Amino acid sequence: MIGLRRRRLHRWTGWLVLGLGILALAGCGGADKPATATPTTGGTPAITVRDAWVRATTGTEPGQMTAAYLTLVNTLPHGERLIGARAEGAGAVEIHETTMQGEMMHMAPVSGVDVAAGASVVLEPGGLHLMLLDLDRALAPDDVVALTLIFESGLELVVEAPVRPLVQE
Numbered sequence: 059m060i061g062l063r064r065r066r067l068h069r070w071t072g073w074l075v076l077g078l079g080i081l082a083l084a085g086c087g088g089a090d091k092p093a094t095a096t097p098t099t100g101g102t103p104a105i106t107v108r109d110a111w112v113r114a115t116t117g118t119e120p121g122q123m124t125a126a127y128l129t130l131v132n133t134l135p136h137g138e139r140l141i142g143a144r145a146e147g148a149g150a151v152e153i154h155e156t157t158m159q160g161e162m163m164h165m166a167p168v169s170g171v172d173v174a175a176g177a178s179v180v181l182e183p184g185g186l187h188l189m190l191l192d193l194d195r196a197l198a199p200d201d202v203v204a205l206t207l208i209f210e211s212g213l214e215l216v217v218e219a220p221v222r223p224l225v226q227e
């Protein structure tokens with residue numbers, strides 16, 4: 059029990075540190091940004107994933123957490139709602155949104171992300187992201203993490219997301 063309590067405390071500390079790190083490194087104000095990806099015309103209508111990547115962990119020990127980012131592009135004639143995900147090597151994955159509350163950066167779980175017909179949604183630092191929890195190993199650049207995105211319709215998409223350094227140039 060003591061070990062569990064300690065781990066929980068550690069997790070929250072990690073969130074705080076990560077939040078501050080995003081603030082310091084990405085300099086993101088948490089403002090809403092328009093989607094940058096445009097659904098392509100032609101081809102089979104589908105929901106697709108672009109530019110998926112996972113932030114490298116800060117340490118080398120197991121049990122860490124990190125964030126994954128990607129763009130969802132929906133060329134289907136109907137909306138889809140992302141409701142969860144799995145990640146290779148992660149004990150759990152949550153969908154989070156980072157917002158500014160006054161001058162404090164805050165992130166909290168959200169129940170899902172709607173991707174309207176013909177629209178795209180960007181998960182990016184300072185905004186929506188997937189939180190990969192309880193990693194069984196450290197993640198370094200050049201690693202690849204298989205992400206499975208789960209939609210409310212029952213659709214599941216698997217994407218190979220490369221690990222990128224904490225600081226993006």
Ligand SMILES: [Cu+2]
Pocket residue numbers: 125154155165166187188189
């Ligand atoms: Cu998060």
